[in-house]
Amino acid sequence: CKRVGILTSGGDCPGLNAAIRGVAKSAYYKYGIEIIGISNGYRGLIEGDVRPLKAKDFDGILTRGGTILGTSREKPFKPDGRERDSDAGSRKADAIIENYKKLKLDCLVVLGGNGTHKTAYLLKKAGLNVIGLPKTIDNDIWGTDVTFGFHSAVDVATEAIDRLHSTAHSHNRVMVIELMGHKAGWLTLYAGIAGGGDVILIPEIPYCIDSIVEHLVKRSNQGKEFSIVAVAEGAISKKEANLAKEKKKKHKKESKYPSIGYEIAKKIEKKSGMETRVTVLGYLQRGGTPNPYDRVLATAFGTAAADLLAMGRYGYMLAMRNNHVVPVPLEEVAGRLKRVPPDHGLISTARDIGTCLGD
Numbered sequence: 001c002k003r004v005g006i007l008t009s010g011g012d013c014p015g016l017n018a019a020i021r022g023v024a025k026s027a028y029y030k031y032g033i034e035i036i037g038i039s040n041g042y043r044g045l046i047e048g049d050v051r052p053l054k055a056k057d058f059d060g061i062l063t064r065g066g067t068i069l070g071t072s073r074e075k076p077f078k079p080d081g082r083e084r085d086s087d088a089g090s091r092k093a094d095a096i097i098e099n100y101k102k103l104k105l106d107c108l109v110v111l112g113g114n115g116t117h118k119t120a121y122l123l124k125k126a127g128l129n130v131i132g133l134p135k136t137i138d139n140d141i142w143g144t145d146v147t148f149g150f151h152s153a154v155d156v157a158t159e160a161i162d163r164l165h166s167t168a169h170s171h172n173r174v175m176v177i178e179l180m181g182h183k184a185g186w187l188t189l190y191a192g193i194a195g196g197g198d199v200i201l202i203p204e205i206p207y208c209i210d211s212i213v214e215h216l217v218k219r220s221n222q223g224k225e226f227s228i229v230a231v232a233e234g235a236i237s238k239k240e241a242n243l244a245k246e247k248k249k250k251h252k253k254e255s256k257y258p259s260i261g262y263e264i265a266k267k268i269e270k271k272s273g274m275e276t277r278v279t280v281l282g283y284l285q286r287g288g289t290p291n292p293y294d295r296v297l298a299t300a301f302g303t304a305a306a307d308l309l310a311m312g313r314y315g316y317m318l319a320m321r322n323n324h325v326v327p328v329p330l331e332e333v334a335g336r337l338k339r340v341p342p343d344h345g346l347i348s349t350a351r352d353i354g355t356c357l358g359d
C-alpha cells in the first residue's frame with residue numbers, strides 16, 4: 001500500500017484540521033493509503049519528527065482550530081539569518097530528501113501558503129512527489145479563487161467591525177481597525193465591505209492621508225457622527241509607493257511596530273481634530289473554529305488530494321476555480337502572489353456606495 005506524509009506549514013488558520021481530516025479519511029478509508037503525520041511543518045521532516053496517523057487521530061477534528069500537527073515557518077532552502085553557515089539551507093533540504101526516502105514515502109502532502117508552495121515546487125524539482133493544499137487567511141495564493149481560512153477570518157473581522165460601530169456611535173469617534181492580509185488587501189476589502197467600513201485601505205491602492213481626512217470631515221459635516229476606517233496591515237501611502245518605485249525596490253516597512261493602524265489614526269486626529277481610536281485585531285483573525293464554508297472547502301480539497309494520491313498524479317496544488325476543485329501545476333503557483341487587481345469588481349462595488357479607498 002502507498003505511504004504518504006502530511007504536514008502543515010506557515011501561519012496557522014481555521015480549516016487546517018478539516019483539510020487533514022479530508023485527506024486522511026479519504027486516503028485511509030477509501031484507498032487504504034498509510035498516513036504519516038509530520039510535526040511542525042518542514043522542520044519535522046528535517047528532524048525526523050513523524051508519527052503514523054490512525055483513525056483516532058483524524059476523526060473528530062473537523063471543527064478544531066489550529067493544526068493537530070503543529071506548524072512552523074521553516075524554509076528549508078533558505079538559511080533563516082540566524083544560521084551562520086550559508087550551506088544550512090541546502091543541508092536542511094538534503095535532510096528532507098533523505099528522510100522522505102528513509103520513510104519510504106510515495107508523496108508528501110503539504111498544507112500551506114505561498115512560502116510552503118515555493119518549497120513544494122523546489123522539492124518537486126529535487127525529485128520528490130508533492131501535492132499542495134492552499135490555506136491562508138490572506139487569500140493571496142496564485143491559481144486559486146479562494147483559500148481555506150480566508151472566509152472564517154472575514155467572519156471574525158466583520159464581527160469586530162460590527163461591534164466597533166456601536167461604541168464609535170456612542171462616543172462620536174473615528175475608529176481605525178487594522179486587519180491582517182500580509183501584502184494583499186483581500187481580507188480588508190471583504191470585511192470592510194461586509195462591515196460597512198467608511199474608509200478601506202488596502203496595499204494595492206496606495207493612500208493619501210489628505211483624501212482620507214477630507215472624506216471623514218465631509219461625513220462629519222453631513223451629520224454622520226462616527227466613521228470606521230478599515231486598514232490592511234500592508235497598506236502603504238502614495239509617498240512610500242512612489243519612493244519604492246524610484247528606488248526600484250519593493251516597499252519594506254522598517255518595523256511592524258508601531259503598526260500602520262496607529263500611524264493612520266495619529267495623522268487623522270492631528271489633521272482633522274476628530275477623536276480617534278485604534279483596534280489591531282491581530283491573531284484573533286487566525287484562531288478558532290472554521291466557518292461552514294471553510295469546513296466544506298478544506299474537506300473538498302482534502303478528498304481531491306486523496307484522489308490524486310490514488311491516481312499517482314503528483315506535482316500539483318489543488319485550487320478552486322469557478323466552483324470546481326482542479327489541480328494546478330506547482331510551477332504555476334510557486335513564487336507568485338495573488339493581490340487584488342485594480343479592476344476587481346469589489347473595488348468598484350465599494351466606490352459605488354461611497355466608500356473612500358484612500359486614493
Ligand code: F6P
Nearest residue numbers: 011113136137138180181182286
Ligand atoms: O499569512 C498569514 C498571516 O497571518 C498574515 O496575515 C500576517 O502578516 C502573518 O501571517 C503573521 O505572521 P506570524 O504568524 O509569523 O506572526
